[in-house]
Amino acid sequence: KAGVTQTPRYLIKTRGQQVTLSCSPISGHRSVSWYQQTPGQGLQFLFEYFSETQRNKGNFPGRFSGRQFSNSRSEMNVSTLELGDSALYLCASSSGTVNQPQHFGDGTRLSIL
Amino acid sequence: QKEVEQNSGPLSVPEGAIASLNCTYSDRGSQSFFWYRQYSGKSPELIMFIYSNGDKEDGRFTAQLNKASQYVSLLIRDSQPSDSATYLCAVNRGVGNQFYFGTGTSLTVIP
Numbered sequence: 436k437a438g439v440t441q442t443p444r445y446l447i448k449t450r451g452q453q454v455t456l457s458c459s460p461i462s463g464h465r466s467v468s469w470y471q472q473t474p475g476q477g478l479q480f481l482f483e484y485f486s487e488t489q490r491n492k493g494n495f496p497g498r499f500s501g502r503q504f505s506n507s508r509s510e511m512n513v514s515t516l517e518l519g520d521s522a523l524y525l526c527a528s529s530s531g532t533v534n535q536p537q538h539f540g541d542g543t544r545l546s547i548l
Numbered sequence: 549q550k551e552v553e554q555n556s557g558p559l560s561v562p563e564g565a566i567a568s569l570n571c572t573y574s575d576r577g578s579q580s581f582f583w584y585r586q587y588s589g590k591s592p593e594l595i596m597f598i599y600s601n602g603d604k605e606d607g608r609f610t611a612q613l614n615k616a617s618q619y620v621s622l623l624i625r626d627s628q629p630s631d632s633a634t635y636l637c638a639v640n641r642g643v644g645n646q647f648y649f650g651t652g653t654s655l656t657v658i659p
Contacts, residue, residue, distance in 0.1 A: 466644075466645050468645050468646070468647070470647075470649075477636075477649055477650070477651040477652065478592070478636065478638075478647075478649035479649075480646050480647060480648070483644050483645050483646060485644065485645075490644040490645075491643060491644040491645070491646040493646070523591075525591055525592070527645075527647075529645055531645075533579075533640070533642055533643075533644060533645065534579050534580035534599065534640055534642060535645070536582060536594050536597050537582075537594070537645060537647060538594060539584075539591040539592045539593070540591060541590070541591050542591050
């Protein structure tokens with residue numbers, strides 16, 4: 436069974452630009468969550484999508500948004516990029532039933548110049 | 549107060565010893581608890597999860613949960629150099645799949 440696939444693996448952007456990251460969950464998984472990982476803050480929850488609806492949202496500004504498609508694939512968009520947005524962005528999928536384990540993709544490394 | 553707290557380490561143990569990793573959480577209503585391993589430059593990999601008080605064993609790994617003390621631990625028996633990584637504790641309050649992660653404990657197993 437294929438794992439969680441994230442594209443692209445690496446991105447370099449400049450301040451003020453916007454970026455879209457993609458995540459394909461494990462087949463049959465309906466929940467996709469996004470996390471930001473930085474050395475100083477660790478893993479921080481951005482949002483979760485389940486059945487094309489945002490089910491949970493973390494404490495990030497509105498510049499961070501996402502969506503989920505009918506095939507459970509998800510995208511995350513960050514607008515007006517700031518230097519502090521440089522991080523590893525991780526996508527995790529699960530069956531969607533609450534309290535089930537999440538499985539992570541390899542992540543997208545975003546660098547802002 | 550942080551949702552999930554871990555001793556950042558580093559924790560060093562000799563090969564073959566037992567490594568003990570600890571985690572506390574603040575929300576008494578938390579429902580599920582997870583341990584992930586993260587090698588440098590890689591993404592987190594699920595090791596174990598536990599829902600009920602007590603111990604859960606899987607091979608060399610044992611997860612322990614004490615809800616009254618709001619405490620979760622991971623024991624690694626017969627530690628191997630390949631176990632050297634950062635171990636992340638995660639907690640789910642049971643509202644969807646919003647996991648709260650600790651900052652991780654760095655473990656080094658010395659050959």
